[in-house]
Amino acid sequence: MTVNPFDLKSALLAKHAQHVVLVHFPIALLISSVAFDLLAIGTGSRSLAKAAYHNLIGAAITALAAVGTGVLAWQLQLEGENLRGNLRLHLGLGAWSALLIWTLAWWRSRQERQDSGSLTVGYWAIAFLAVLIVAFTGHLGGILSGVEVPN
Amino acid sequence: MKNARWMLGVVLTVLAAFTSIALTQPGVAKVSDQPASAEVTIDNFSFGPTTLTVTAGTSVTWKNNDDVPHTVVSDDKVFRSKALDTDDKFSYAFTKPGTYNYFCSIHPKMTAKVVVE
Numbered sequence: 001m002t003v004n005p006f007d008l009k010s011a012l013l014a015k016h017a018q019h020v021v022l023v024h025f026p027i028a029l030l031i032s033s034v035a036f037d038l039l040a041i042g043t044g045s046r047s048l049a050k051a052a053y054h055n056l057i058g059a060a061i062t063a064l065a066a067v068g069t070g071v072l073a074w075q076l077q078l079e080g081e082n083l084r085g086n087l088r089l090h091l092g093l094g095a096w097s098a099l100l101i102w103t104l105a106w107w108r109s110r111q112e113r114q115d116s117g118s119l120t121v122g123y124w125a126i127a128f129l130a131v132l133i134v135a136f137t138g139h140l141g142g143i144l145s146g147v148e149v150p151n
Numbered sequence: 152m153k154n155a156r157w158m159l160g161v162v163l164t165v166l167a168a169f170t171s172i173a174l175t176q177p178g179v180a181k182v183s184d185q186p187a188s189a190e191v192t193i194d195n196f197s198f199g200p201t202t203l204t205v206t207a208g209t210s211v212t213w214k215n216n217d218d219v220p221h222t223v224v225s226d227d228k229v230f231r232s233k234a235l236d237t238d239d240k241f242s243y244a245f246t247k248p249g250t251y252n253y254f255c256s257i258h259p260k261m262t263a264k265v266v267v268e
């Protein structure tokens with residue numbers, strides 16, 4: 001069962017292995033987006049605000065892959081069984097994370113199209129909530145995958 | 152003749168007493184009827200022992216002592232557990248001799264095998 005990390009075929013056929021790899025992209029891109037937005041406010045830079053927007057769109061697109069591979073992992077590795085405990089919590093929080101990222105991306109895209117100015121309080125509230133939930137989901141995923149060992 | 156009858160009576164009484172004691176202790180009587188059993192523990196992301204050798208008919212029970220869920224899945228899909236949370240157990244009775252390699256489907260690097268003789 002040992003998968004050679006340099007064997008592309010084995011890695012691609014490792015069923016759920018893609019989830020633990022791909023999930024890092026929406027996490028990183030969302031956090032970068034919020035960080036760029038904060039920097040954009042601090043510096044008044046339009047470029048940084050643009051960078052934040054593009055990072056958020058990247059997060060929304062890669063979240064599709066993360067959710068898809070997560071559901072595949074559930075169906076293929078656990079045969080779609082009723083999840084309990086941390087697995088169920090991870091699934092629920094992951095779904096909420098994706099939903100919040102997509103909401104932010106939709107909100108931001110609409111704003112870009114209308115070329116309206118600064119971000120609203122509501123946007124910031126959802127953005128910070130999304131970062132919190134994504135962080136907690138990722139932390140839980142780290143424990144489940146064995147990367148992090150619970151105390 | 153009288154002594155012989157008396158001795159026979161004593162022997163029969165003792166035999167009857169031992170028989171009744173044996174029959175009224177179900178644990179003792181059933182020992183030979185029970186299938187053999189063995190346990191594999193899941194600790195710190197590994198199965199222990201990594202190789203378990205048992206005879207055909209043995210029921211093997213896996214117990215998850217970790218704080219994270221694990222599964223027990225044979226390579227050739229002969230047996231498969233649900234996700235086992237902490238202290239959950241899964242049992243499978245091995246009836247056919249052979250080597251059964253298995254792994255945790257959540258953490259595929261966790262592998263072990265059961266050898267049935």
